[in-house]
Amino acid sequence: MSWDVKHLPRADGKTFLVTGGNAGIGYFVAEQLAGTGATVILGSRDPVKAEAAQASIRARVPGARVGHVRLDLSSPRTEPLDIERLDAVVYNAGVLLDRPPRRLTEEGTELMFATNHLGHFALTWWLAPLLAAAPAGRVVTTGSFTAKSESLGLDDLQNERDYRPKRAYARSKLAQMLFGFELDRRLRAVGSTTMSVVTHPGGALDSLTPSRPPVRVRTTGERLRGLPAGLLLQSKEAAAWPAVRAVLDPAVRGGQLWGPRVFGIRGLPVLEPVRGQLADVELAARLWTASRELTGLDPSLAFSPA
Template sequence: MAQIPSAADRVYLVTGGNAGIGYFTAEQLAGTGATVVLGSRSVERAEAAMEAIRARVPGARVRSVGLDLADLGSLRGTTDSLELEVERLDAVVHNAGVLLEGSERRETRDGNEVHFGTNHLGHFALTHWLLPLLEAAPSARIVTVGSFAAKSERLDLDDLQSRDGYRAKRTYGRSKLAQMHFGLELDRRLRAAGSTVSSVVVHPGGALDSLTPSRPPVHVRKAGAALRGTAAALVLQGKHAGARPAVRAVLDSQISGGELWGPRVFGLRGQPHHERLWAQLEDAETARRLWEASTELTGVAPAPAS
């Protein structure tokens, strides 16, 4: 897209819109005139993000909703709150996620491994509850933000909860791969049901804080960070640029469901472009089995209303 189109009559939800790539996704979408809802666990962080967006986008229409993807039982309440505020959703960007450090395996309150339970299962269940709002729009879009870290991973369908040989970064990569499989399988099921909602998968490439412009108080680039990031900028980018594939997937009506979008240069930096599906993402049987496991673990199955 040569320029960001106006979307003054649209409503978008960005999960994790209070920080990182989610913040910049929300900021860029707010620049279209759309109403942008930030899904956040923290009221204070959401307020700070909204203030930062308003400082950059005069007249920005932003609001927030409480969202805790690690608590599956709370998600229906999130959508109930949304339904009191908006009549429809034109898009949701499934961006929120956790990446923990350390060797200790942790679980959500539902007893799921925290990366898999938050990044994948939380968005899986949230989609179920959001579908009525999405189907109320003429042609809504679900945008799932994966990760370049997932490209080197494969799902272990016999150990989705990472009980065997837990490693935080590997588990994170697999949780993002699960999200990407979900986004593609979701689109297949939406198409089969004749839904007007479509599902697109994106990833931000390599997005570093040191290459990200300041947005106080949400993000303040430390002195010297830009200089240290000079060499990295040859192959990586900031989080403001990492948000562009998701923004493009929300706004570009020419993008079709079931596509994968990421940065043009080695998949790590540059303008968004349509990528060929990674080899593991072409495995529809793995996606189907993941869907079945996710349905069992969450008790819901995202599907168009009958």
């Protein structure tokens, strides 16, 4: 089927959760989903920023149904969701540190690995009953194209040796993507109606991104400086398209990877082949075991029939 990013299918009566939906790409995922008539919940640890994002969405989407749940993925503590079912969750929130030193969570886990991967791994356990209550729930995990060129060392998941922030970030995103594929395999194994899809946003810059006051305002100078980069990269509004399609398109299937059409960096959302480490079933299974040991949870068991 043809897919029009400017004319999305209606999703009235459905409920979606977007982690990190208060800023960046996550904000635009939330804004676009809100335009379909669905109820959109922003998962954010900062209530002030979440309120600003809700105000911006309501200003652009008349009658938008948008709410907030407090969520800190570095140490997963979420408020109860007062809903009967969850039709989809978009795992978008993430931390990217620019420089050393290596930072730890309160539990002593490396911050980027804990937030980007383990937090979403654990959150899946808590959301499982709500996703299972939907006729066809979806878990959409947002990875990164930088993960494709990285390798994952199971003996040093928390980057204790030779810590380099950008590499640690790419590895955490690779772990996220492997989790998304392994989750779908385990959902199929237990006969769940929920499916897991992996996406990545390509390359996105703030300077190419339209303003969304009070969330963020782009200056004229910033816009002009960003014009040359528009030949290769895209805005965060466009970078949201793969995740939005993964949530809404009835043709999407579990275990798929969606990203931008042009060299995987920019453009309309299309289906991509799953290759290299992303297709390593044994690596994904071993990562799952390690994540289960670190969190004390096994999300796939939460989907198993009673």
